[in-house]
Amino acid sequence: xxxxxxxxxxxxxxxxxxxxxxxxxxxxxxxxxxxxxxxxxxxxxxxxxxxxxxxxxxxxxxxxxxxxxxxxxxxxxxxxxxxxxxxxxxxxxxxxxxxxxxxxxxxxxxxxxxxxxxxxxxxxxxxxxxxxxxxxxxxxxxxxxxxxxxxxxxxxxxxxxxxxxxxxxxxxxxxxxxxxxxxxxxxxxxxxxxxxxxxxxxxxxxxxxxxxxxxxxxxxxxxxxxxxxxxxxxxxxxxxxxxxxxxxxxxxxxxxxxxxxxxxxxxxxxxxxxxxxxxxxxxxxxxxxxxxxxxxx
Numbered sequence: 001x002x003x004x005x006x007x008x009x010x011x012x013x014x015x016x017x018x019x020x021x022x023x024x025x026x027x028x029x030x031x032x033x034x035x036x037x038x039x040x041x042x043x044x045x046x047x048x049x050x051x052x053x054x055x056x057x058x059x060x061x062x063x064x065x066x067x068x069x070x071x072x073x074x075x076x077x078x079x080x081x082x083x084x085x086x087x088x089x090x091x092x093x094x095x096x097x098x099x100x101x102x103x104x105x106x107x108x109x110x111x112x113x114x115x116x117x118x119x120x121x122x123x124x125x126x127x128x129x130x131x132x133x134x135x136x137x138x139x140x141x142x143x144x145x146x147x148x149x150x151x152x153x154x155x156x157x158x159x160x161x162x163x164x165x166x167x168x169x170x171x172x173x174x175x176x177x178x179x180x181x182x183x184x185x186x187x188x189x190x191x192x193x194x195x196x197x198x199x200x201x202x203x204x205x206x207x208x209x210x211x212x213x214x215x216x217x218x219x220x221x222x223x224x225x226x227x228x229x230x231x232x233x234x235x236x237x238x239x240x241x242x243x244x245x246x247x248x249x250x251x252x253x254x255x256x257x258x259x260x261x262x263x264x265x266x267x268x269x270x271x272x273x274x275x276x277x278x279x280x281x282x283x284x285x286x287x288x289x290x291x292x293x294x295x296x297x
Contacts (some may be wrong), residue, residue, distance in 0.1 A: 009047035013056045019147055023060050023172055028147040030056045032169040037061075038081055039116040041108070042124045066119070066174060069093065074180055080173045084131075085110070087118060096180040097138065099187035099205055103130045106189075109197040121172040122155075125228070127162045130191070130201035133229035135176065137205050137221035143175040152177075162227035182217070185209040186292030188284030192276055194267070200224045201268050204280035207271025208239065208288040210296050215239045220252075220285065225262040225277045232259050235281070244289040252285060253278045 017023035027034050034056040037043055046052050060066060065079035069090045076096055080089065087093055088104035107113055107121075107130050121131040122142065135142075135155040142158055144151050147170050158166050167173070191203035202224040206258070209217035218239035223229045235255045242248055262273035 007048040009044075010050055010053040012054055015056060015058045016274070017058050017060050018062050020063060020065065020172070020174060023058055024145050024147050024170060026056065026058045027172065030054070030058075030169075031239060034058055034169075036048075036120075036123075036167065036172055038120045039112075040120075041112050041116040042120065042126070058063045059124045060172075071096070074178070076180060078176045078178065080117060080175060081209055082118050084108075084113035084116045084118070084121070088113060097178060099181075099189055099207060100134050100138065100178070102189045103134050103203075103205065104185070106191050106193075106200070106203070108128055111228075112197075119240055122158070122176065123165060123167060123173055125154040125159055125163055125165045126199065127227050128201075128203075128224045130200065130203060130223065132159055133221045133223035135178075136229045137207065137219055138178050139219075140179075141177045142173050143177065144171050145174050146171045150174075156231070157199060159228040181207060182209050184211070184292060184296045185217075186288040186290060186295060188291070189281040189285075190286030192280065202262075202273050202277040203279055204277060204284045206281065206284040206288045208244075208285065208292045210292045214241055214243050215289075215292075216241075218285075220256070220258070220263060220281055222277050222281065225260045225273055230260065232256050232281070234259060239285070244285065249282050249286060253282045253297065256281045267290060 015026045033054055035054040037057045037059050045056045066079045068079040069092050070077045084107050086105055094101045121129055125132055140155040141152050185207055189205045191200045193200050204222050207219045208215050217234040220232045220235050235252045257274055257278040262270050264270045
C-alpha cells in the first residue's frame with residue numbers, strides 16, 4: 001500500500017473579518033468549532049496534518065486596528081496582529097524593551113517572523129517559544145475581546161499548560177500591554193537551539209534594576225523547561241538588595257536548577273535541560289548586571 005505524502009486540511013468555511021466585532025461574532029457563531037487565522041505559522045501546519053479540523057476559519061488580517069506599536073505613558077501597547085519582524089525592528093521596542101527586541105531575533109526564521117503575529121504566538125503558547133516567556137518576564141497584560149465583552153488578564157495567569165491558555169471559545173486577544181523597563185535597568189537574553197531558527201532547547205531572560213549600587217528589582221524567566229514559561233521567584237528574591245558577585249551567581253544557578261523539572265524528550269534529557277537552563281540564567285543575569293551598571297553611569 002502506498003501512502004500519499006500530500007497534506008491537506010479538512011474542508012472549512014472561510015470568513016474575512018474587517019472589525020474586532022465581526023471577528024468575535026463569527027467566533028461565537030462557530031459554536032466552539034471556529035479558529036482565528038492571522039499569520040498562520042502554527043495553525044496552517046496543524047490544519048495540514050489534520051491535528052485540528054475547524055469548521056470555520058476567521059481571517060483577521062484586514063483588521064487594521066490590531067496592528068500597532070504605541071507608547072502609552074509607562075507602557076508599550078502592541079496590537080495582536082503586529083508581526084514578529086515589526087517588534088524586532090521597532091525603535092520604540094528597542095528604546096524601552098531592548099530585551100524583547102533581542103529575543104525576537106531568535107524566533108524561527110525571517111520568513112516566519114514576517115508573517116507570525118504576537119497575538120498568535122501567545123495564544124498558541126508553545127512550551128519552547130520565546131514570546132510567552134517574554135510576556136511573563138515583562139509582566140505583560142493581555143486584552144481580550146469576546147461577544148460578551150472585554151477583559152484583561154496578566155500573563156502570569158494566561159498560560160495554563162502546553163498549548164493551553166485562558167481563552168474561551170469566543171475569545172480573541174486584541175492587545176498586549178508591556179510596562180516600560182525602569183531607568184537603570186539592564187537585561188540579558190540567552191538561548192540554545194540545535195540550529196538557528198529551531199525551537200529552544202532552553203532559553204533564559206533576566207532584567208535587573210539598580211538603586212544605590214545594588215539590585216532593587218530582579219526578574220528571571222525561562223522557557224523550554226516545562227509546559228509553560230516560568231518565573232523563578234526564589235532566585236529573584238535572592239538578588240534584591242545585593243550587588244552581583246560570583247558567589248551569588250553560583251547560588252542563583254543552584255536555585256534555578258532545583259526549581260525546574262524539565263521533561264525528557266527526543267531532543268534532550270531532563271538533566272541536560274536542567275543544567276543548560278541554569279547556566280543560561282547565570283549568563284543572562286551577568287549580562288543584565290553589566291548593562292544595568294553601564295546605564296547607571
